[in-house]
Amino acid sequence: MPKVTIDGHTLEVEEGTTILQAARMIGGEAVPPAMCYYSGLETSGGYCRTCIVEVSKGSEKDPRPMPKPVPSCRQVVMDGMEVKNTTSPKLLEARAGVVEFLLINHPLDCPVCDQAGECHLQDLSYEHGLSKSRYEFKRREFEKIDIGDKIKLHMTRCILCYRCVKVADQLCPGRVHGVINRGDVAEISTYIENAVDNEMSGNMIDVCPVGALTDRTFRFKSRVWFTKPVNAHRTCETCCGRVALWLSGDEVLRVTGRKDAYGELEKDAEGRTGWICNTCRFDKKNEADWTIEGPRHIDRHSVISQNHYETLKQLKIDISRQKKLSEKAHNE
Amino acid sequence: MSVKLLFEHLDKPGIRNLEGYRSHGGYQTLEKALRTLKPDDITGEVKKSGLRGRGGAGFPTGMKWGFLAKPEGVPRYLVCNADESEPGTFKDRYLMEHIPHLLIEGMAISSFALGAETSYIYIRGEMMYVYHILQAAIDEAYANNLLGSNIMGSGFSLDLHVHCGAGAYICGEETALLESLEGKRGNPRIKPPFPAVKGLWGCPTVVNNVETISAVVPIVRDGGDAYARIGIGRSTGTKLISASGHINNPGVYEIELGLPVEEFIYSEQWCGGITKGKKLKAVVAGGSSVPVLPAELILKTAAGEPRLMTYESLSDGGFETGTMLGSGGFIVMDEDTSIVKNLWNFTRFYHHESCGQCSPCREGTGWMEKVLHKILAGKGTRADIDLLWDIQKNIEGKTICPLGEAAAWPVAAAIRHFRAEFEELTSQITEPAGQV
Ligand SMILES: Cc1cc2nc3c(=O)[nH]c(=O)nc-3n(C[C@H](O)[C@H](O)[C@H](O)COP(=O)(O)O)c2cc1C
Ligand code: SF4
Numbered sequence: 001m002p003k004v005t006i007d008g009h010t011l012e013v014e015e016g017t018t019i020l021q022a023a024r025m026i027g028g029e030a031v032p033p034a035m036c037y038y039s040g041l042e043t044s045g046g047y048c049r050t051c052i053v054e055v056s057k058g059s060e061k062d063p064r065p066m067p068k069p070v071p072s073c074r075q076v077v078m079d080g081m082e083v084k085n086t087t088s089p090k091l092l093e094a095r096a097g098v099v100e101f102l103l104i105n106h107p108l109d110c111p112v113c114d115q116a117g118e119c120h121l122q123d124l125s126y127e128h129g130l131s132k133s134r135y136e137f138k139r140r141e142f143e144k145i146d147i148g149d150k151i152k153l154h155m156t157r158c159i160l161c162y163r164c165v166k167v168a169d170q171l172c173p174g175r176v177h178g179v180i181n182r183g184d185v186a187e188i189s190t191y192i193e194n195a196v197d198n199e200m201s202g203n204m205i206d207v208c209p210v211g212a213l214t215d216r217t218f219r220f221k222s223r224v225w226f227t228k229p230v231n232a233h234r235t236c237e238t239c240c241g242r243v244a245l246w247l248s249g250d251e252v253l254r255v256t257g258r259k260d261a262y263g264e265l266e267k268d269a270e271g272r273t274g275w276i277c278n279t280c281r282f283d284k285k286n287e288a289d290w291t292i293e294g295p296r297h298i299d300r301h302s303v304i305s306q307n308h309y310e311t312l313k314q315l316k317i318d319i320s321r322q323k324k325l326s327e328k329a330h331n332e
Numbered sequence: 333m334s335v336k337l338l339f340e341h342l343d344k345p346g347i348r349n350l351e352g353y354r355s356h357g358g359y360q361t362l363e364k365a366l367r368t369l370k371p372d373d374i375t376g377e378v379k380k381s382g383l384r385g386r387g388g389a390g391f392p393t394g395m396k397w398g399f400l401a402k403p404e405g406v407p408r409y410l411v412c413n414a415d416e417s418e419p420g421t422f423k424d425r426y427l428m429e430h431i432p433h434l435l436i437e438g439m440a441i442s443s444f445a446l447g448a449e450t451s452y453i454y455i456r457g458e459m460m461y462v463y464h465i466l467q468a469a470i471d472e473a474y475a476n477n478l479l480g481s482n483i484m485g486s487g488f489s490l491d492l493h494v495h496c497g498a499g500a501y502i503c504g505e506e507t508a509l510l511e512s513l514e515g516k517r518g519n520p521r522i523k524p525p526f527p528a529v530k531g532l533w534g535c536p537t538v539v540n541n542v543e544t545i546s547a548v549v550p551i552v553r554d555g556g557d558a559y560a561r562i563g564i565g566r567s568t569g570t571k572l573i574s575a576s577g578h579i580n581n582p583g584v585y586e587i588e589l590g591l592p593v594e595e596f597i598y599s600e601q602w603c604g605g606i607t608k609g610k611k612l613k614a615v616v617a618g619g620s621s622v623p624v625l626p627a628e629l630i631l632k633t634a635a636g637e638p639r640l641m642t643y644e645s646l647s648d649g650g651f652e653t654g655t656m657l658g659s660g661g662f663i664v665m666d667e668d669t670s671i672v673k674n675l676w677n678f679t680r681f682y683h684h685e686s687c688g689q690c691s692p693c694r695e696g697t698g699w700m701e702k703v704l705h706k707i708l709a710g711k712g713t714r715a716d717i718d719l720l721w722d723i724q725k726n727i728e729g730k731t732i733c734p735l736g737e738a739a740a741w742p743v744a745a746a747i748r749h750f751r752a753e754f755e756e757l758t759s760q761i762t763e764p765a766g767q768v
């Protein structure tokens with residue numbers, strides 16, 4: 001079994017394991033951020049480039065460092081490989097560059113975005129972003145599109161991670177979802193606004209790392225951090241029936257799959273991703289529809305999603321520095 | 333007189349048709365290959381010839397052929413890349429337009445060598461008239477048993493299809509080309525796997541440029557050793573150069589690798605010097621994506637050696653003081669040319685052609701174009717020059733396919749060698765760029 005060292009932690013992994021997967025086994029600081037990779041979707045990853053790492057030693061056989069940063073979600077581990085994630089200043093600088101690219105055309109409309117609080121781009125910009133944008137041109141905008149009566153596509157916020165495209169490809173027979181146009185005007189499309197009429201289509205909402213695909217039945221109902229998440233299940237013929245309910249009092253505001261620390265849906269003992277069907281997601285909005293297991297531990301590192309300010313330390317943001325920067329920016 | 337291998341008979345009447353082509357020895361090499369050579373012998377000759385890919389990267393062709401996986405019972409494909417869309421490069425079009433049977437003969441020989449029974453030529457969609465020429469030539473070849481089943485009674489069969497692109501430069505990148513050929517959106521694939529293992533329809537595939545495949549004909553005809561004797565060092569054989577810009581004789585030339593750049597620019601036999609007797613300012617030597625070099629560095633290396641038209645000499649000095657032979661798109665600029673304007677034009681192209689899959693290229697190319705446009709409009713600041721430098725640096729090496737680099741390198745080179753020109757354009761304004 002190949003042995004790999006990431007930021008000084010060494011471990012043995014199965015043949016074919018990617019650097020990202022190995023890093024997740026180590027956990028903590030060693031784990032690169034991943035905006036487009038999704039373990040439950042085949043061929044995902046490689047697009048966003050936030051997960052890049054420095055390979056300072058290729059392998060035992062060929063110890064030369066790799067000349068370019070590599071996407072850890074795609075690069076398979078070789079025996080003896082040495083990887084730097086947070087221990088390479090050069091790499092962190094390169095990653096900051098990628099984050100900047102993802103943000104230049106993003107509307108930053110978090111105050112009115114339903115994803116705020118559980119948005120990966122928000123987390124990423126907290127950790128790697130600059131407090132001031134160097135982009136001074138008009139940001140691109142798209143019309144909002146309703147994908148059927150349950151899903152809203154707000155293309156302006158999309159980072160083209162292709163996850164929803166893979167959901168359409170891999171979970172929904174008779175797909176109508178895809179990408180049209182190219183370059184920085186490429187857009188997610190449903191072959192001209194056809195409803196994605198499929199029992200599994202709602203999973204697009206769960207895989208979307210930003211607020212580009214949101215649940216119309218939850219639209220503007222509440223900020224997520226005011227809702228109370230609980231684990232619940234029901235017997236369902238179409239899907240696993242294991243969900244998270246997001247409650248306000250005893251009202252079910254929203255039903256989603258159960259996301260893990262990396263924002264991916266949890267897997268069952270057999271390794272199957274916990275996709276849920278549209279009936280469970282959109283139509284079962286009474287507590288009585290569900291067997292409630294108990295409160296859900298939210299293991300995410302975003303400030304807002306946790307609503308636990310004592311964990312701010314984990315974020316490693318120097319608050320006073322951020323404050324100074326934003327004051328300075330404001331005065332300018 | 334310099335040796336001509338591809339264009340030897342280019343000016344002969346009727347060379348475009350089968351009859352004319354045959355009267356100058358056409359298809360005799362195919363016959364020789366099918367009757368007297370084994371597939372591996374041909375690959376061996378190509379290896380010996382030292383031929384390197386003429387599509388831009390210069391990868392040794394024999395080695396590429398050697399990498400082709402050959403699992404039992406799985407078809408293999410040869411795909412010819414005729415998508416030629418890089419600004420400044422127009423040699424493949426010229427070859428296919430004037431001597432289409434050379435490419436077809438090359439395809440047949442190469443397919444035989446690789447064990448491919450179906451092969452494709454993926455041609456840029458804008459070159460419709462060349463498509464018709466090529467298709468007419470293929471029809472002639474089929475009608476004369478030079479393609480199709482049991483070619484010349486040898487037992488080898490080949491189906492050759494021409495497929496038109498639909499107007500995307502990115503479909504010249506080999507894996508985007510394969511996606512497009514499969515009828516999908518032309519997005520580059522994430523590698524590995526490489527086409528040699530998993531290419532067209534998931535089968536082992538070789539993708540080669542038009543000129544590369546055409547060069548296989550003289551290599552098999554004269555032998556790899558004879559080919560390798562032309563040129564210098566690892567730059568063997570002849571190369572087609574598309575010469576454009578401020579020169580007296582723009583056009584497509586077949587040169588022997590090793591020709592001094594100075595001779596190529598100034599000799600009457602080639603470019604014939606700069607128009608109107610002006611001074612040379614800069615050259616983009618290998619198509620729009622390679623670094624621009626100022627006159628003093630294109631004529632002589634930093635070490636003072638004369639610069640030669642070879643892979644090695646042109647890249648001598650790395651990107652600090654060198655460039656690349658690339659696809660052979662040789663763009664010459666006289667003393668009156670605005671480097672910044674020219675760069676903006678290139679950058680606009682890459683912005684327009686980015687497929688949009690990966691963030692650095694999707695977002696960075698448009699950003700660079702906007703900053704350049706601002707500078708040209710007289711609204712730029714000194715800080716914008718540094719910003720441009722940062723953006724290109726943040727794209728380079730972080731993308732799925734080399735289009736990102738193709739967009740970043742010209743920006744880096746222009747700033748590296750012509751910073752003064754940027755500074756002049758931004759001299760009016762001094763406050764920092766960016767906004768809250
Ligand atoms: C954006 C992009 C565009 C390209 N366009 C072409 C092209 O038009 N023709 C070509 O032969 N190679 C092109 N290439 C290079 C091909 O990917 C590939 O390397 C080449 O076809 C291999 O053939 P060769 O080994 O014979 O050079 C392009 C590469 C990139 C990244
Ligand atoms: S809509 Fe969301 S999931 Fe789909 S590509 Fe855009 S960001 Fe990714």
Ligand code: SF4
Binds near residue numbers: 690733
């Ligand atoms: S580098 Fe540009 S063209 Fe190539 S895959 Fe990425 S976005 Fe597409």
Ligand code: FES
Binds near residue numbers: 034050072073074
């Ligand atoms: S997560 Fe690896 S490139 Fe996006």
